[in-house]
Amino acid sequence: MTSSRASWILGGLAAGLTGLATSHAVALVLGVRQSPVVAVAEAIVRILPGNVAERGIRALGHLDKPFLLGCIIAGVTATFAVAGLLARRHLWAGQLVFVVLGVVGGLAVVVPKDFTGSQLVPVLVGLATWLLALPWVSAVLRRPDRPVEAGAEEVGPSRRGFLVRVGALGLVSAGFLLAGRWLSHGRRAVEQARELLHLDGVTKPAVPRTARIGLRGVTPWMTESADFYQVHTAIAIPAIDPADWSLRIHGMVDRELVLSFQDLLDRRLTEAWITLNCVSNPVGGDLIGNAWWSGVRVKDLLVEAGVRDGADAVLQTSRDGWTCGTPLTALLDARDALLAVAMNGEPLPLEHGFPVRTIVPGLYGYVSACKWVVDLEVTRFDRISAYWTSRGWAEEAPVKISSRIDVPKDGARVAAGPLRVGGVAWAQFTGIEDVEVSLDGGAWQSAEVGYVPTNDTWVQWAVLVYVEPGDHQLRVRAVDKTRSVQTGVERDVLPDGATGWHSVDFTAEDA
Numbered sequence: 001m002t003s004s005r006a007s008w009i010l011g012g013l014a015a016g017l018t019g020l021a022t023s024h025a026v027a028l029v030l031g032v033r034q035s036p037v038v039a040v041a042e043a044i045v046r047i048l049p050g051n052v053a054e055r056g057i058r059a060l061g062h063l064d065k066p067f068l069l070g071c072i073i074a075g076v077t078a079t080f081a082v083a084g085l086l087a088r089r090h091l092w093a094g095q096l097v098f099v100v101l102g103v104v105g106g107l108a109v110v111v112p113k114d115f116t117g118s119q120l121v122p123v124l125v126g127l128a129t130w131l132l133a134l135p136w137v138s139a140v141l142r143r144p145d146r147p148v149e150a151g152a153e154e155v156g157p158s159r160r161g162f163l164v165r166v167g168a169l170g171l172v173s174a175g176f177l178l179a180g181r182w183l184s185h186g187r188r189a190v191e192q193a194r195e196l197l198h199l200d201g202v203t204k205p206a207v208p209r210t211a212r213i214g215l216r217g218v219t220p221w222m223t224e225s226a227d228f229y230q231v232h233t234a235i236a237i238p239a240i241d242p243a244d245w246s247l248r249i250h251g252m253v254d255r256e257l258v259l260s261f262q263d264l265l266d267r268r269l270t271e272a273w274i275t276l277n278c279v280s281n282p283v284g285g286d287l288i289g290n291a292w293w294s295g296v297r298v299k300d301l302l303v304e305a306g307v308r309d310g311a312d313a314v315l316q317t318s319r320d321g322w323t324c325g326t327p328l329t330a331l332l333d334a335r336d337a338l339l340a341v342a343m344n345g346e347p348l349p350l351e352h353g354f355p356v357r358t359i360v361p362g363l364y365g366y367v368s369a370c371k372w373v374v375d376l377e378v379t380r381f382d383r384i385s386a387y388w389t390s391r392g393w394a395e396e397a398p399v400k401i402s403s404r405i406d407v408p409k410d411g412a413r414v415a416a417g418p419l420r421v422g423g424v425a426w427a428q429f430t431g432i433e434d435v436e437v438s439l440d441g442g443a444w445q446s447a448e449v450g451y452v453p454t455n456d457t458w459v460q461w462a463v464l465v466y467v468e469p470g471d472h473q474l475r476v477r478a479v480d481k482t483r484s485v486q487t488g489v490e491r492d493v494l495p496d497g498a499t500g501w502h503s504v505d506f507t508a509e510d511a
């Protein structure tokens, strides 16, 4: 009926490897650290029970990751071969195998919390390549469907045609990989410049001892940069060499300023713990992180430029074209609104705005935390429209007082009796005064709150409750330093941030 099994296996491999190549090339160009194969490897580590992963790491030492990647590549290669064999009978069966691989890769990049839409692009490109390449090589392997008449010369599939197509796929792969390396060269150069950058006066973070509540499972008070959530609209993030960066401050000012990176570093540096969160964070969600930021106060620069009367906003523009409008008051009052150059004692990671981004305590990121910032225009809200406000989100967006339960997790089973529960709460710029929990709708009970020497960060909280055997619901609410109590009214994230109490359901069992 058709060519030998070996040819079909080779066809499957050729199509499969081409898809890996195009996918990897696109990941390089987009600067996606998580190319799909790496994402799958990390997903496996996450899914494996902790002790298995730990034992594997101990047994293999530094070879654990190459070993895991090797296993995945071997597994994936075997799957390509299977796809080729299945396509011998039915093309769709081979393609289905690729679709399944694509879904696995897609899930592996979508599930982690630092997911940004652009991480899905390499997976989609790889899948599209597979779905096109497989029929293309199959076409020359399959004999025409007409019956072979007696005496007629046997019409075999074209061996030469097949090899030509496999060779062409090899060329496509090599071409993509070379182009990918070439196009990502600029980004790698910037990554190197970042590695070599030494920022005078930037200190390492030292978590205040009193901030830790000491309950396992509560989110760490300081968020490591690698774990910090990411939100940006750019598909390929800007790669800016600090030597090519400048910031223009203009608009309703007396003196326009243009600052180079060095000009900025020559100003007085301020360092602060600041918690940043996204307006799209649902009640109980994790689009929030707390870091040690180092930078120059925006206020100092605005005073230097001389803000004119009548201005009430600063339109910030990123190198990637994204914009946000920030209330002038938040940039001029006593808070540490920073043009940050470092996060957790290191130059900003590229994904978090290298070389300079804005951070304003007490405002959601979409109206304040411009990454890769290059332009500040002092203006009026009635004259501007910014990226998200032109899409229905509110112009003014102060952070809403919020709290979250981290322990126990929703659906958890715990031992009946005394149970220590805990989580985090935040009301940046105002500060958290108190956190209260209610078990099964009972009276609100005050929790112990970690002490932090600032109002601009979240706090950890914990409290002992007593649980009888059976199903329970725990709710939490926070009280800020103006004595405002977090509202239980449930509102969606649009237009200016979610409200409502976070609750978890869990079951207590007799020990």
Ligand SMILES: Nc1nc2c(c(=O)[nH]1)N[C@H]1C(S)=C(S)[C@@H](COP(=O)(O)O)O[C@H]1N2
Binding pocket: 228, 229, 230, 231, 232, 233, 234, 276, 277, 278, 279, 318, 319, 320, 322, 351, 352, 353, 364, 365, 366, 369, 370, 371, 372
């Ligand atoms: N250039 C640029 N800056 C941006 C955004 C963006 O899409 N592009 N997103 C904003 C939003 S909505 C948030 S919540 C924060 C997230 O910052 P992070 O990715 O460092 O956590 O960045 C803000 N700054």
Ligand SMILES: [Mo]
Binding pocket: 231, 277, 278, 279, 280, 364, 365, 366
């Ligand atoms: Mo956001």
